[in-house]
Each structure stands twice: as C-alpha cells, then as structure tokens.
Amino acid sequence: MIDYAYLNARISIFAGRLLSETRLTELLNQPSSQGEDLLNDTTIDQNLIEQAWLMRMLADFQVLVRPLSGAPRELLMYWFHKWDIANLKTIVRGKIAGLKAEAISAQLLELGQLSALPIEQLLRTEDIGELLRRLEKSPYGNIARQARHLFEKDHQLYSLDAAIDRHYLLGFVQRIRVLDSKQRQHLSSLVSIMMDRFNLLWLLRYRFAYNLSAAETYYLLVPTPYLLNRNRLQRLVELNSLEEVLAHLPEPFYSLLLETDNTFSVDQRLTMKMQQLAELTLKLQSFTLAKVFAYILLREMEMRRVMAILKGKNLNLNKNIILSAASR
Secondary structure, eight states: OOOHHHHHHHHHHHHTTSOOHHHHHHHHHSOTTSSOOGGGOTTSOHHHHHHHHHHHHHHHHHHHHTTOOHHHHHHHHHHHTHHHHHHHHHHHHHHHHTOOHHHHHTTSOOOGGGOOOOHHHHHTOSSHHHHHHHHTTSTTHHHHHHHHHHHHHHOOHHHHHHHHHHHHHHHHHHHHHTSOHHHHHHHHHHHHHHHHHHHHHHHHIIIIISOOOHHHHHHHSOOOSSSSOHHHHHHHHTSSSHHHHHHTOOTTHHHHTTTOOSHHHHHHHHHHHHHHHHHHHHTOSSOOHHHHHHHHHHHHHHHHHHHHHHHHHHTTOOHHHHHHHHTO
16 A cells, blocks of 8 residues: 555655745846856756756656556656657757757757657657657657648648647546546646646637637647636637637636736746645645645746746846746
C-alpha cells in the first residue's frame, strides 16, 4: 500500500522550496553583478540555466512518482512527457528553418531515461514528412499520425503545433477519466481551469489572430466536460470578436476577465487563477494526487517566470515589462 504519509511529507518539504513573490522580486531588482547565485549570473547561457532548473524539477518528480502505481502514476508520467512534446516542436521548428542537426540539438532539453522521443532518428530526417513518419513508430505514434494528416493539408507551422498539442492534451484528459471518482474530484478544479484556459486562449488566437473559420477553430480545440465544454465552445467560436467572446463567457470567467481587451491579458488572469488554485490545493490536509499535480504545476510556472526575468534582464528591458511577462 502506498505510504501516503511519506508522500504528503515530501510534498510539504518540496512546497517550502518554491520561490516566494518576494524572492522573485529580489531577483528582478538585484543587479547581475551582486552575489554568486546562478540565477543572477547573466553571463551563463540561459539554456544551461533552464536545463539545470528542469533537472531539479525532474529529481523532485522522480521522488514523488516512484511510490505511485496504476492510473495515478500513468497520469503523472504522461504529463511529464510534455517536455518531450516541447523538444519535438523545437525539432520541427528547426527543420522548417533549415537548421543543421547540431544546432537543433543544442536547443533541446536533456530528459534522461524519462524521454520516450527517438531524438537522434528525428534529427537525421530530411523533412517534416519523414520526421512525422519516423515518429509514428514511437510511443507518440497517434500524435504523429494526426499531426501529419493536418500538416499535409495546409503546410502551416501553427497547424502542426496545434495538432501536436491537441492530441497530447486529449491523451491527458483520457487519463483523468480512468482515475477513481475521489481522485477525479480532488483534481477537478485544477484540471478544469487548466483545460479551459488552453481552449479559450487557442480559440482567441486561432479565430482572431490567425483568422481561421469557426469550423477550423473548433476542430483544433480539445473537447472536455469542464466549464467550456463542447456546446459552449461551439457557440463561442461563432462569435466575431474577442470582446464578444469574453462577453458571452460563463461565470466565473466573465467576472475574472472583465475589462481585458487582448489575449495577453486574458492569459495573465487565467494563469494567476490557476496558480491560486494550485496553491490552495497544496494546503489540503491529507495526501491526494491533486497535491502532487499542483506542486508540479507550480514548479513549471516558477521555471517560466524565472526564465522570463532572466531574459528580460539580459535584454535590459523595463522592469514593468519584465514583471508583466513573468506574471504569465
């Protein structure tokens, strides 16, 4: 039987290491020349810092997932493969840009034994078609087949990105469904805001930034049973502006996104809401799978915020601009 007391204790310890808002502000305000902290040394390649950050997160992840089995373990292992998906999209973009294999490889994150991506084979491919055919023989075969079908239809990078993300997230939703009812209930609020955020942001971008039709946009969204379900998404994609979409959102999204007028602001507010829910989930008294997932989400957010601050400082951007970027 799983030692839930052990896992609960480990989660509490790991949660105590998350950077506070005060520490993140100090990181922004502290001159790069002060201190020996890796995070304040802007002379270090940011890819190396990102890799180091990911390896710390990977070490925590391995500790937390080891005692789990069955559907809970499968769910978390599948979620971690999002970093494989990130590497896959880096390879795709590199191939489209005509970069050499060595240049693409230098941009990839090292995931060790937890990676299921045949990276060396993919780097040796001649074009996107061959890359996706090679990928069909991997654990990501279903994603590859769907992505190849869409890419062959219009040869647009955003369509390929969308197909990869969509089918990865479909797999995640399917793994949520096979959990027992108690675990699903604990995860419900966190997974709901996460999936609704993805769908709303994709809807706004594809419909109004890429000017896709309502039908094309709806096809790229992920059907879920959450607040922005199939029926609501079908109605929302038929609207003709961001303002109309936001005006027709159900609560609590309507109030949350009141007076926002662009996709960036929508993303900021939804991300902040997701962070708040993750922090509340971590405070649950007893151990649940939701606490592990909440911690993983918060570590990922922390990593993105730190990297945004470092990149902004390297570019000598205004602090307000950096803070805005780091709040996503």
